[in-house]
Amino acid sequence: MTLAAEPATGPTVPVPAPGVGTAAGASATAVLRRQRLRESAARTYARSFPIVPVRANGMTVEGADGRRYLDCLSGAGTLALGHNHPVVLAAIRRTLDSGAPLHLLDLATAEKDDFTTALFESLPPAFADGARVHFCGPAGTDAVEAALKLMQTATGRSGALAFTGAYHGMTAGSLALTGNVAVKEPLPGGGEVVRLPYPYGYRCPFGVGGDAGAELSATYVERLLDDPSGGVVPPAAMVLEVVQGEGGVVPAPDDWLRAMRRITAERGIPLIVDEVQTGVGRTGAMWAVEHSGIVPDAMVLSKAIGGSLPLAVVVYREEYDGWRPGAHTGTFRGNTLAMAAGAATLRYVAANGLAERASEVGGRIVERLRALAGELPAIGEVRGRGLMIGVELVDPAAEPDACGARPAAPELAVRVREACLARGLIVELGGRHDAVLRLLPPLTMTDEQAAAVLDRLADAVAAASAGVGAGTGTAAGSAGAGTAGAGAA
Template structure:
């Protein structure tokens, strides 16, 4: 397979582009001067979006980009989809209250109906829903508090490579050391367990054997009276680690986690903030393995692009007192309306199946490029949650065949993608994995363009790097 040439023609900017560029530069300068040093995406993408539709984002200079970030997975239907816009307009025109704390409203009732209709078989029949603050991290906090209250325990089981949010409890169960080491108490009372990661297997064997060893290690650690693990309040896990680099857990391993937690009466929390609403090729990622969690943590795409977060859990854990987990912004009427419309549209249009089909095709094309682009160390993921790990192609490989990551190359590839009109972000260990999170409405032509542009960026940056080493 040959590496396709760039499919991005020279952009013919309108006459007013120069003035628009000057204005955009001024906006970016003011942002740098006034916003905190914790800015993230704004550093990676020095553009000023002014319009967006579907997968396309347009900057002030008129240049258009294919958005493979989708609000970090929030925009299941892409930007400004007619279904969500109509739901928002209808709600606004109806005179419905837009802020109601946790009062019952027709919009909340309809959203709950739409959400419960999508839940795995058997789960909805005994489920309760709690509306949290509008971010996924607050829903993680709620899930942890719920299980701690129900069990009377405090310890937690979490995994290497995990990402669950930036508030105190969520940060404790997150795997990244960099975001925790300067925060007092960032480690929390958490036992860290090995997540199966075939390309960089923690046991150095990879594949199904590595996943089986991870499961065996977990079970023996929990049963070891000298293992140091006090019976925990919960285990929290992602079916596919998003920020961790699009690392998908084997279905068999997830079933083992469900078995061992059930046998030991440890509540199982599954964080589907990024994997939910069709992203992985099933409406909820747990459906691939057939497991039923005790708690589902949901946010991002469930609001149709607007902020909302909930936990859905087995009613046997509903031992909270009134006000046990509260917050002002739990009644976002517009998000409920947009979310209900999105949930129903994804179901009616079969977008989960579409994500599985298109994602498999994109992954296969990218994997086929590895022979000609040795900087591509691994291609992985599930559905439209894809990771391309970039490595030092000249370094020796380890026992699993993995070469060292090349974080500098990844940063340059991200910039080269932006030059080609493609927005991608990095994740994984050392931020060396290019992550693809396109909307579920991506067309075949757009999918091909994404792969073409990414491949061209990798080829060009790799060539430049090789020439630089020879100079």
């Protein structure tokens, strides 16, 4: 299959050639070996992508051995503008050159004030009006913890409602909300969390699929909460994702989200929406809640809001602001560089219509992938919103269930990921059985890059399905092929 070239503004990411090796490649091998010896067994992405990146620009990453890759991981959705975007670099350099303090705990700075202004300007007006923001430790999991503590303080309750397939972080409270059993099993306790069925049409928890499954989910939630013998003590909050990311890129229907907002509002249960991965234009709107029009009581934000640097906040309705000073604190809440980079990112996304662009390009990619599913039966379902796209891989020889879904194929998914890497494409896995290819390219992705991603992905799925494995070779471009990076802005 012929691969489309990258845009003329940057170098071509060529079809990998076998046997390419350099002194730099040998050095990269040593770095990877030392990483295996020195770092913990919990490392993840390093296992999937045995490369040593040395340069990156836009959507292109170059390894120490000169091989180049199109990056559809984007720091798990952190890089809204891709790697080293000029606007982000200019904001960082300007801040460094100004002599501004880089660390000031939660003291007021011009950079923090500017970031807060840009953030509130980007939020849905009905939510931003009268809202408060709390700067957390620099990871989304700490913002989830803060949101939970905030609502526990406000309501005097301790429990929470969360959903199957959820992912909210790896610290204690966030992990209790997370659905993945494998990461929870070794740990004592699980918190007072009631697990509710998330509407997952392809693998419907009620065995009916489609809109009917979402309606059953909403009915189940409402009746469970109203049942005096249902076993659910009134909770401090409901926590949900508009599109489950780690859960396999599963978008919630807008009507279901509106039902959750109604159900929680009628029962005095605060609604926390986790927008850590869906925010800043990723789903085709600046914030994913805008698709349904719901107004939550709190939003948890991280990843892209820091412009590629660590930053996390919780924004909430001011009537919940009942904390005492120091109720949720942390050393690294005053990341000046991240605030400058984040403000620049938020304004660039808004000024250049990148959310709308994500909707347009993402829609075309999904359409092409769904057409491809007709040719490659290993593709069970293609779904997503904007540039948050999932391709669920299945065993085409197995019998489908009552909803038409065949068993997940995690081994095939691993082979496809390896075949993609061999073809110069970085994609990661997720979903209930790690059988979903997740595409999270930067919002600055060009049409030419989108075409190249599609071609490489199709070729990788076809090769892996045929049992070819990684295909021809493991290189993703020769060491001397052009300059590093491909600007996408």
